[in-house]
Amino acid sequence: MTDTTTTNESGPVLQIRDLSRRFGGVAAVSGIDLDVAPRETVAIIGPNGAGKTTLYNMVSGRLKPTTGTLTFEGRDITGLAPHRISRLGVSRSFQINNIFTEMTVRENVEVALTALHGWGKRWFNVATRAKPLQDEADTLLERLSLSELAHKRAGTISYGDKRLLEIAVVLATRPRLVLLDEPTAGMTPQETKRVTALIKSLAESGDYTFLITEHDMDVVFGVADRILVMHRGEALVVGTPAEVRDHPEVRRAYLGEEDEEDAEETAS
Ligand SMILES: Nc1ncnc2c1ncn2[C@@H]1O[C@H](COP(=O)(O)OP(=O)(O)OP(=O)(O)O)[C@@H](O)[C@H]1O
Ligand SMILES: [Mg+2]
Known part of the structure; x- marks a missing residue:
């Protein structure tokens, strides 16, 4: 077997450049740039329809980008089939x-x-x-x-x-890059707490690099090193949880409007 565990420690694990995806007239994702460093946990957040799942699906190969490039450990993976991307070391959670x-x-x-x-x-x-x-x-x-x-x-x-x-x-x-799409979706508050703690401990172990999409803000602010906030397909801000929390545009576009809804969703 070939050794697939070698990583290029100096460069980013994942490099997203000017990534876009259109569905007919809808720009689901527009011009996203993001570098994910080794052992980092990056969360993608944003209101419904912001383009999170579309972005995630392009990274895992389920959707082909309209424009832009995806580079995994220095290798161009843009438009590769899902099984090939997965074989290279990018693993996504499916549903149950x-x-x-x-x-x-x-x-x-x-x-x-x-x-x-x-x-x-x-x-x-x-x-x-x-x-x-x-x-x-x-x-x-x-x-x-x-x-x-x-x-x-x-x-x-x-x-x-x-x-x-x-x-x-x-x-x-x-995997060397783990994609988790709403890992706590549909969970009770107790289950969410438990799963959040576990993801946090996995992230802190330094053994993995995570890209997570998640609606639950407690989960996001609990586990993320950095957060990409998307709004209408675009990157509104990329920063640490503290930077994102205090960002006026983010508060307006997202957190302010949706805090209460999120709390209800988590409780139901
Ligand atoms: N297969 C598709 N065909 C047409 N339009 C699509 C398709 N998938 C997504 N879209 C549109 O692209 C935009 C982004 O959708 P996406 O599912 O990526 O958002 P999201 O941030 O994951 O939303 P949510 O929080 O509801 O999961 C939306 O306007 C959506 O209607
Ligand atoms: Mg989604």
Whole structure:
């Protein structure tokens, strides 16, 4: 197997240049520039329709940009197919349908790990008896605080735990850039708190670089090193949480209007 873990530590992990995407007459994303440094957690926020998901889909390859370039670890990935981008080390969370419900929590992580090691499904039973793989599965389950649920069938665990398992499966592919699209969407306040704390600890471990889209401002300000605020497809401001919080335009365009709505959404 080729070693895919080598990173260019000096340069940005992800470089977004003048990225745009139009849908007919709608400029969903317009001229976005962003550098994401190694081990950084960048959150993309903005009101509904701001272009967050469109931007995210271009990074993961689901959508082709109308203009602009995407560079991952110095390599041009603009317009590459999703599986190719993922193979290069960019992993995105899918919805829960990424999980095998009939398998145990642990087996789900092991399958992802065997795929990584190139053993394939046929070798699953043999491969999962290998000590290094077991250790890696244990470590991941521990990091996502899923150890106690390891032997439960994935279909039977709570929604919040399923989302955590989904993140464990994503991390099992050893990505160097992790894209999480609204990781706490649909969660109860308790689940949101727990998942936020876990993402924060993963981010602080320095093992990953995260790009997160999220509506929940507690989550955003809790985990992000920097925040890109989008408004009508454009970048309104990029800065630290403190810079963004105090930015008058941001308050007007977003935080001020939506604070209350967000609080209600989180509580429902
Ligand atoms: N497939 C599509 N076809 C046509 N227009 C689209 C498509 N996807 C997005 N748009 C439009 O592009 C704009 C940005 O949408 P996008 O989904 O990226 O916003 P968002 O910031 O993710 O919003 P939300 O917070 O609601 O998830 C919106 O005006 C939306 O209607
Ligand atoms: Mg969206």
